[in-house]
Amino acid sequence: xxxxxxxxxxxxxxxxxxxxxxxxxxxxxxxxxxxxxxxxxxxxxxxxxxxxxxxxxxxxxxxxxxxxxxxxxxxxxxxxxxxxxxxxxxxxxxxxxxxxxxxxxxxxxxxxxxxxxxxxxxxxxxxxxxxxxxxxxxxxxxxxxxxxxxxxxxxxxx
Amino acid sequence: xxxxxxxxxxxxxxxxxxxxxxxxxxxxxxxxxxxxxxxxxxxxxxxxxxxxxxxxxxxxxxxxxxxxxxxxxxxxxxxxxxxxxxxxxxxxxxxxxxxxxxxxxxxxxxxxxxxxxxxxxxxxxxxxxxxxxxxxxxxxxxxxxxxxxxxxxxxxxxxxxxxxxxxxxxxxxxxxxxxxxxxxxxxxxxxxxxxxxxxxxxxxxxxxxxxxxxxxxxxxxxxxxxxxxxxxxxxxxxxxxxxxxxxxxxxxxxxxxxxxxxxxxxxxxxxxxxxxxxxxxxxxxxxxxxxxxxxxxxxxxxxxxxxxxxxxxxxxxxxxxxxxxxxxxxxxxxxxxxxxxxxxxxxxxxxxxxxxxxxxxxxxxxxxxxxxxxxxxxxxxxxxxxxxxxxxxxxxxxxxxxxxxxxxxxxxxxxxxxxxxxxxxxxxxxxxxxxxxxxxxxxxxxxxxxxxxxxxxxxxxxxxxxxxxxxxxxxxxxxxxxxxxxxxxxxxxxxxxxxxxxxxxxxxxxxxxxxxxxxxxxxxxxxxxxxxxxxxxxxxxxxxxxxxxxxxxxxxxxxxxxxxxxxxxxxxxxxxxxxxxxx
Numbered sequence: 153x154x155x156x157x158x159x160x161x162x163x164x165x166x167x168x169x170x171x172x173x174x175x176x177x178x179x180x181x182x183x184x185x186x187x188x189x190x191x192x193x194x195x196x197x198x199x200x201x202x203x204x205x206x207x208x209x210x211x212x213x214x215x216x217x218x219x220x221x222x223x224x225x226x227x228x229x230x231x232x233x234x235x236x237x238x239x240x241x242x243x244x245x246x247x248x249x250x251x252x253x254x255x256x257x258x259x260x261x262x263x264x265x266x267x268x269x270x271x272x273x274x275x276x277x278x279x280x281x282x283x284x285x286x287x288x289x290x291x292x293x294x295x296x297x298x299x300x301x302x303x304x305x306x307x308x309x310x
Numbered sequence: 311x312x313x314x315x316x317x318x319x320x321x322x323x324x325x326x327x328x329x330x331x332x333x334x335x336x337x338x339x340x341x342x343x344x345x346x347x348x349x350x351x352x353x354x355x356x357x358x359x360x361x362x363x364x365x366x367x368x369x370x371x372x373x374x375x376x377x378x379x380x381x382x383x384x385x386x387x388x389x390x391x392x393x394x395x396x397x398x399x400x401x402x403x404x405x406x407x408x409x410x411x412x413x414x415x416x417x418x419x420x421x422x423x424x425x426x427x428x429x430x431x432x433x434x435x436x437x438x439x440x441x442x443x444x445x446x447x448x449x450x451x452x453x454x455x456x457x458x459x460x461x462x463x464x465x466x467x468x469x470x471x472x473x474x475x476x477x478x479x480x481x482x483x484x485x486x487x488x489x490x491x492x493x494x495x496x497x498x499x500x501x502x503x504x505x506x507x508x509x510x511x512x513x514x515x516x517x518x519x520x521x522x523x524x525x526x527x528x529x530x531x532x533x534x535x536x537x538x539x540x541x542x543x544x545x546x547x548x549x550x551x552x553x554x555x556x557x558x559x560x561x562x563x564x565x566x567x568x569x570x571x572x573x574x575x576x577x578x579x580x581x582x583x584x585x586x587x588x589x590x591x592x593x594x595x596x597x598x599x600x601x602x603x604x605x606x607x608x609x610x611x612x613x614x615x616x617x618x619x620x621x622x623x624x625x626x627x628x629x630x631x632x633x634x635x636x637x638x639x640x641x642x643x644x645x646x647x648x649x650x651x652x653x654x655x656x657x658x659x660x661x662x663x664x665x666x667x668x669x670x671x672x673x674x675x676x677x678x679x680x681x682x683x684x685x686x687x688x689x690x691x692x693x694x695x696x697x698x699x700x701x702x703x704x705x706x707x708x709x710x711x712x713x714x715x716x717x718x719x720x721x722x723x724x725x726x727x728x729x730x731x732x733x734x735x736x737x738x739x740x741x742x743x744x745x746x747x748x749x750x751x752x753x754x755x756x757x758x759x760x761x762x763x764x765x766x767x768x769x770x771x772x773x774x775x776x777x778x779x780x781x782x783x784x785x786x787x788x789x790x791x792x793x794x795x796x797x798x799x800x801x802x803x804x805x806x807x808x809x810x811x812x813x814x815x816x817x818x819x820x821x822x823x824x825x826x827x828x829x830x831x832x833x834x835x836x837x838x839x840x841x842x843x844x845x846x847x848x849x850x851x852x853x854x855x856x857x858x859x860x861x862x863x864x865x866x867x868x869x870x871x872x873x874x875x876x877x878x879x880x881x882x883x884x885x886x887x888x889x890x891x892x893x
Contacts, residue, residue, distance in 0.1 A: 196491060199490075200884055204883075209468070209474030209477070209490075210474075210489075210490040210491075210883075210884060211464075211474050211475065211476055211477030211489060211490045212474060212477055213490070214477070214479060214490035214491060215477040215478050215479055215490075218479050218480045218481070219478070219480070219481045221481075
C-alpha cells in the first residue's frame with residue numbers, strides 16, 4: 153500500500169477537473185468524485201491541487217474527503233464489495249454471508265486483499281431490504297444471497 | 311425594523327423579526343444554557359444543550375431557532391430538562407473524569423454546565439476515544455481526549471483569523487479536530503495565535519507549559535533570572551485573581567514578580583519604546599530614500615508566521631525590527647549583562663506575554679543574536695497567574711513597586727502597544743516630532759483606537775502627508791494585504807497589523823474568558839495607563855537616550871542591526887512532505 157501511495161498522479165488532469173468546476177458554488181463534491189474516478193482514490197497531492205484550485209483550505213477539503221464514506225484517502229482495491237449490515241439483512245443471514253466473504257478473500261472488512269483486487273466494506277443499508285441479505289460489488293447489487301451464492305458472485309470478479 | 315411579540319416562560323417580550331429564541335430569552339431575563347454557541351462566530355445549534363419547547367413537535371435549539379409572532383417558549387419543562395441532561399451526560403460519557411488536574415479546572419464551561427444542570431453521576435457507560443495529545447507545537451497543546459467537538463476553535467481559526475489550520479476529520483464517533491491529514495500542529499499552517507484556546511470551552515486546547523522551567527531557574531542559585539512584562543499583561547493579570555478586566559495592576563505585578571524570586575524585573579515597554587525609535591527611523595528612511603512601501607509592523611509573531619505562510623511575496627514590506635520581546639532578550643544577555651557585570655551564560659530570561667505565539671517566536675533559530683537563546687521561556691498571562699496562585703501571592707495585598715533599571719523606565723507610547731492601533735499611534739507621536747521638529751499639540755491620535763476592523767487616516771507632517779492603516783485579527787490583515795497586492799490603491803505608507811482581535815490585550819495567552827466586552831475594558835485600561843505616565847513619547851524616554859549613548863550608538867546603527875533587527879522565512883501554504891528514503 154505504501155508503494156501504491158507514492159505513485160505519481162496526473163496533476164494536469166486533476167487541475168483540468170478543478171478548472172471545469174471552479175466557477176460554480178459547491179464545486180468541491182463533484183470535483184472530489186471526478187478526481188477519485190480518475191485516480192481511484194484521493195491522494196494527498198490531489199487534495200492539495202483541489203484546495204489550491206478551488207481556493208479552499210486543506211483542512212476543509214480533507215474534512216469533506218474523510219466525512220463521506222464513498223471517498224477514499226487511501227488506495228482501494230479494483231472492486232469494492234459492500235455488505236449491508238442493517239437489521240433486515242442481519243436477520244436474513246448477513247452474518248453468515250459476511251463470514252463466507254472474509255473466509256474466501258482472507259481479509260477482514262475494512263481492508264483490501266493483498267493482490268489489490270477487492271476492498272471489503274460494511275454499509276448501513278443498500279436500500280434493497282426486499283432481497284436481503286444483499287451485497288453490492290462496484291455498482292451492481294446482488295440479493296437473496298447465501299454463503300454459497302456469494303462466493304459465486306465473487307468468482308465473477310476474479 | 312419589524313418586531314415580533316412572543317412569550318418566554320410566560321414573560322412577554324418584543325424583539326426584532328429574525329432574532330433567535332436565545333436572544334429573546336436574554337431580553338426577557340431568562341437564562342438558557344449554551345455550550346457550542348459563540349456569539350457572532352459559531353452559531354450552529356450543534357450541541358443541543360440550549361433546547362427549548364417552542365410548541366413544535368420536537369424541541370428546538372434556541373441559539374438558532376428564529377422567533378415567530380405569538381410563539382410561546384418554555385425553557386423549563388420536564389422534557390427540556392431531561393433533554394439537556396441527557397445531552398450533557400452523553401458528552402461526559404466520552405470525556406475524562408480528571409477535572410482536578412485539568413488546566414481548566416474551575417474555569418470550564420462543561421464542568422459549570424454539569425453543575426448547573428444538577429448532574430450527579432452518569433447513566434451512560436460507553437466507548438471512549440483514546441487519542442494521543444499533540445505536543446508538537448512550541449505554543450499550543452491539543453488534547454482531543456478532552457475535546458467535545460463543539461468546533462468553536464475551527465470557526466475562530468477560519469472566520470476570525472482566516473488561517474483554517476484545523477478542521478473536523480472523519481465522522482461520527484471517529485471525528486477528531488486536527489490539521490489536514492492528521493498532521494501535527496507544528497507542521498501545519500497554524501500561526502500559534504491561541505485564539506482557539508480562548509474559545510475552547512474545556513481543556514482540549516492550552517498553552518505549552520513554561521512554568522516548570524521557570525520554577526527550576528528561579529530555584530537555581532547559579533542563575534540570574536530576569537523577567538520582562540508585555541504591555542497587555544498589566545491590564546489583564548488582575549482577572550486571574552478575580553479582578554476587573556482592564557484594571558491596571560502594574561505596580562503590584564512588579565512586586566509579585568520580585569516575591570516569586572526574579573532577580574531583575576524589567577519591562578517589555580522599554581523595548582517597545584526602542585522599537586519606535588528603530589521602526590520610526592526605518593519608516594523615515596524608506597519614505598525619504600525610496601524603500602519598499604507600505605512598511606508593515608513586525609511586533610506580532612502570529613502575524614509574522616501568517617505572512618510567511620500566506621503572503622511571502624510581501625515579506626519585503628515588513629519592518630526588519632524584531633518584536634519588543636526579542637529586542638529585550640537580545641539586550642538582556644548583552645547590554646544588561648555588561649552593565650551588571652554578569653556572565654550572560656548564567657542569565658535566564660523569562661518573558662510574561664499575553665500571547666502563545668511568543669513561545670514559538672523565542673524558539674526561532676534566528677533569535678540567538680546575543681550568542682545564546684535570547685529569551686529562554688515565555689509565560690502567558692494565565693501561567694503567571696497560576697504561578698502567583700501557587701506561591702500564595704495576592705496582588706491586592708501587595709504594594710505598588712517600580713521596575714528595575716536599566717530597562718524599566720517606559721512611556722505611555724509603549725503601554726499602548728497592547729491595544730490595536732497603539733503601535734501606529736506611538737510611531738506617529740515620535741515620527742511627527744522627528745520630521746517636523748515641532749512638539750505635538752495633542753499626542754492622542756484617536757483614529758488609531760477602537761475595535762473597527764481596519765482603521766485608516768492621513769496624517770499631515772507639516773506638508774508631508776502620510777497615509778496609514780491599522781488592522782487587527784488576521785481576517786482583517788488579509789483584507790489589507792490583498793489591497794497592498796492590488797497595488798495599494800489607498801496609498802498607505804505605514805500599516806500596523808496585529809494578529810489578535812483587539813490587539814495583544816485580546817491575545818491567546820490572556821485570561822479566559824476573553825470576549826468583545828472584556829477586550830474593550832482592557833483597551834480602556836490601556837489608555838488610562840498611558841495617561842497616567844509622565845512621559846508619553848518614546849523618543850523622550852531618558853533610558854532610551856541613555857542606551858543609545860552608552861551602547862547602541864544610533865537607530866539603525868551597526869549594533870542595532872546586529873541585535874535588534876531580523877529577517878523572515880517564506881514558508882508556503884503547505885508543508886512539502888519529505889519522502890522517506892526508498893527501501
